Amino acid sequence: MTKDVDRRVQFMGDRYLFYKEPISIESGEGVWLKDKSGNKYLDVYNNVPVVGHCHPKVVASLKEQASKLNVHSRYISDVVVDYSEKLVSKHAKELNRLKMACSGTEAVELALRMARVYTGGEGIICSSSTYHGNSFETIRMTVGPFEPEFRRVPYPQTFRPQKQGLSEEELTELYLEKISEQIQAFKKDGIKFAGLIFCSIFANEGLPNFSKDYLSKASKLVREAGGVVILDEVQAGFGRTGTWWGYELSGLVPDICVMGKPMGAGIPVSGVVSSTEISDVFHKKWSYFNTTAATPVQAAVGSTVIDIIEEEGLIQNAKKVGAYLKEQLDELKEKYEFIGDVRGPGLFLGIEVIDNKEDKNPDKPLAENLVESLKERYFLISNAGEHRNVLKLRPPLVFDTSHADLLLDALDHSFKKVSS
Ligand SMILES: Cc1ncc(COP(=O)(O)O)c(C=O)c1O
Structure with a gap:
């Protein structure tokens, strides 16, 4: 193993790898990954292979299209146009224009550019403790230096709220005020406001519970101030939440929506959908060309991913198995002092690891130990969130209740081990 790392x-x-002793992976099938020594791991981490690792239909469509044609987008390809039509049909009717890119980062960059061109503004608000990509601009937005064009607001949450003792309604108002404050701050500094970008489920922040009307109220504030609402579905999209898109859970439609990761089941493809109006205004100023985006291979595979999600009922599965897992995890929460909370939609669950139920301080080292302990039992999970103390469960959506039972057993054993 050390030889492989070296x-x-x-x-x-660099050594940006999971685990003290990293895994050398060789193959994958469904929810399973196999290492070079033949050990089989239950994959409870990877969302990109949303339909399962190496799904035969994905492999077949990739092979078939790559054998026929793969070329850039300045010719017309029915495969690409058909895919665009199919993908926008899964969105709210207002979001009816698709632009394709190759990574989540690129799609976020494009969405920011579209928001800025459409509004004529520059100022963007995002959440604290978020991640939207690895380019210069997205890193500047999330890691800094932020100002003057980027400002952050605390993400909404009920577990470790900004202020104690408030009702859910009061807390929501408090978080909304933070958005208003930043809109005002842009005004004061003479920076025209362009909009706000959030992950629709605040996945990287730690999957907090937040009021169902927070996002729609936040959107109202943003639109009244002349900005547009961008929701990032790179983590939440394609059925993970038990709905096609995370924004459905909050009952709102963003102005611009960003997709990535599972969109091509591992083939680099991402996209931005928007209204006709935003797309038209953008194209008055800019043409958009991306050499390896909007290609027939991306489209063929992307289309197969959508078909499999529907044929295999993966959205319903995410809802059903996710609800089962959550219910069982809630029982485990009662057994262990260091499990503070279990939350998240569909098959995207977070387990908040804390020092004790009274202080509720985040316990990152314990979360890391648990991730290592699970790996020793051949279960792959990770730790995420603002304090990196949230165990992140985000398996391919072909994860069924038998897999959930295996996981629950392993979690119980690992929890017991660290308690003794
Ligand atoms: C919410 C969100 N947006 C954007 C990105 C960037 O995607 P990519 O790594 O494909 O560039 C990520 C990556 O983790 C993400 O979590």
């Missing part, structure tokens, strides 16, 4: 560092430079 070779990786020798030729790739």
Whole structure:
């Protein structure tokens, strides 16, 4: 293993790897991954292979289209146009224009550019403790230096709220005030407001519980101030939440929506959908071309991913198995002092690891130990969230109740081990 790590560092430079003893993966099938020594791991982490690792239909469509044609988008390809029609049909009717890119980062960059061109503004609000990509602009937005064009607001949450002792309604108002404050701050500094970008379920923040009307109220504030609402569905999209899109859970339609990760089940493809109006205003100023985006191979695979999600009932599965897992995890929560909360929609669950139920301080080292302990039992999860103390469960959507039972057993064993 050390030899594998050394070779990786020798030729790739960094050691940004999971686990004290990283895994050398060789193959995957469904919810399973196999390492070089033949050990099988239950994958409770990867959302990109949304329809399961190496799904035969994905492999077949990739092979078929790659054998026929793959070319850039300045020719017309029915495969690409058909896919665009199919994908926008899964969205709210207002979101009817698709632009394709190759990564979530690129799609976020494009969405920011569209918001800025449409509004003529520059100022963007995002959440604290978020992540939207690895480009210069997205890093500046989330890691800094933020100002003057980027400002952050605390993400809404009920577990470790900004202020104690408030009702849910009062708390929501408090979080909304933070948005108004930043809109005002842009005004004061003479920066025209362009809009707000949030992940529709605040996944990287730690999957907090928040009021169902927070996003629609936030959108109202943003639109009244002349901005547009961008929701990032790179984590939430394609059925994970038990709905096609995370924004459905909050009952609102964004002005611009960003997709990525599971969109191509591992083939690099991402996209931005918007209204006709935003798309038209953008195109008056800019043409959009991306050499390896909107290609027939991306479209063929993307289309197959949508078909499989529907044929195999993966959205209903996410809802059903997610609800079962959550219910069982709630029982485990009662058994262990360091499990503070279990939350998240569909098959995207977070387990908040804390020092004790009274203080509720985040316990990142314990969360890390648990991730390692699960891996020793051949279960792959990770830790995420603002304090990196939230165990993140986000398996391919072909995860069924038998897999959930295996996971629950392993979690119980690992929880017991760290308690003793
Ligand atoms: C919410 C969100 N947006 C955007 C991105 C960037 O996507 P990519 O890594 O494909 O560039 C990520 C990646 O983790 C993400 O979580």
